[in-house]
Amino acid sequence: MSISVSEPLTEPLTWPAEGVARVPYRVFSDPDIYALEQERIFRGPVWHFLCLEIDIPKHGDVRTTWLGDTPIIVTRDHDGKIHAMINRCAHKGALVCLKKSANVESLRCVYHAWNYGLDGKLKNVAFRKGIQGKGGMPDDFDISKHRLEPLRLEIFSGLIFGTFSSETEPLRSFLGDRMTQFLSRNLGRPLKTLGVHSQIIHNNWKLYAENVRDSYHATLLHTFYTTFKVNRLDMDGGIILSDKKWHHISYTKRATLKPAQEYNEAKVHSAQYESKLAGPALLAAWDEFDDGITHSIQSVFPTLVVQFTLNSLAVRFFVPRGVDKTELFWVFLGYERDDAEQTRMRIMQGNLTGAAGLVSLEDGCINEFVQRGTRTSPQRAAFVEMGGREAVSNESSRATEAAVRGFWHGYRNIMGFETESTR
């Protein structure tokens, strides 16, 4: 049986009674659901990654970014304080900042030259008193009543998060203990950017959110992971879901490989590749941590991922660009303390991921294949029962879709798409 949820959708959404073990295809292609997500998730009580603190290192630095569909400005003012605001002039609504990065005295809208401080407060209105005593703003115009619309922001481990909602809980409780610990492990020391690019993937943003939580596909689709023993399911590893199941960590300990028959028996494409590299420097690596973890993917709901593959540290975040289009940003990082040899290894391992990543370039097209396969069948649903039907942590196996179910648990909760427990 299924339950209909009456939502502000013209056509109410029916979520199958199996709950998080099913995903109605309609959520990937319905523009009404996309619009509702902008309201409930992106403008709702959720923290969203905006940019890194090192993107605005100096006083006067400005960075533009997006929160869902909304263009955002993040600034560091002349006292060093960080602010976030909508990139939309308080006059007629033009974009105020056009460049990705800049260093400025103040923010000036090009249209009619309204001028704002780096905190977003309106400082000056051109021709406010008119010209030669004629025209100008009405006498009761109050400059303090107009400003760039601010966002709340909080910073953790160099990540700047923003939210539109006054109801969003404190960032640390939004993330939960396990998530903050692991973010600190990976990002909790001075960072430096090693490179950036982005990718347009032709799929709904949630397919990528699922994909990064899908530890089932990783070693089946991605030949390099398997062949070069970077990440396999016959290594010790696990899936940790955050308290509310929205975020996750998937980790692998490379030194614990106990080659499993299943890789050969399943005639897995990824295990058939002959594994000698003519340029072995690609995989030169060192143990950075003493916890044995050599590969990890951490997601923060809804659109942030932190990757640590061998020594390749990267922040990925994705921005919805319409119901079937997503921009995926890659920021490759190192630490300030890295020596030349360590930087060199991170640069080499930069080949593993990204738009041309030897390990993971398949993710650029695989979600599009799902988009193309499902868009004409909104009434059908995906089957997500690998590793059970619940969304629970599993620290002994990653042959599971537990973290994918965790995402849908969070999504249904915040979208109001939850059914009563009917099972």
Added chain:
Amino acid sequence: MSATPLKAEATTVIDPEIHLRIEDFLTCYAHVLDDGTIDEWPGFFAEDAIYQITTRENCEAGYPIGVLYCEGRGMITDRVKALKTANIFEGHTYCHILGRPSVRQERLGVVAVRSNFSVFRTMEDGKAELFATGKYLDRIDLRDEQPRFLERRVILDSRRIDVLLVLPL
């Protein structure tokens, strides 16, 4: 390993015949990629050559990581092997349109070359569109009969890649 683009300026000292030889070499490289004879691609590079794809943004910021970085023909060959046998993607072909190169003599037998390109990509389903524009910054060794890249840096104008990049540019 620096991503600083080398500057190649046109000078008058380049013998027209050398210029022609370079143009033939660059044209031949593009045709190998466009015609799908990718096995011949590593042969365009010297043994310890650098092949990099990055973006204008990374160059300007001095960031060493772009989109792809190979050091030595081994890593270049691994890319061919990976795309032929390991990587999974929807089939597509390229069409390179090359601009006329400007050439500067770097030292005896070695030239620095800059040229513009655009690459159109045709997908399995028939969709054909502009995939990439940018410039090649090359260092080419002309001392042997067969010229070879000592360095080929592909600087994309855009930071944004559509779908993925698996065939080299």
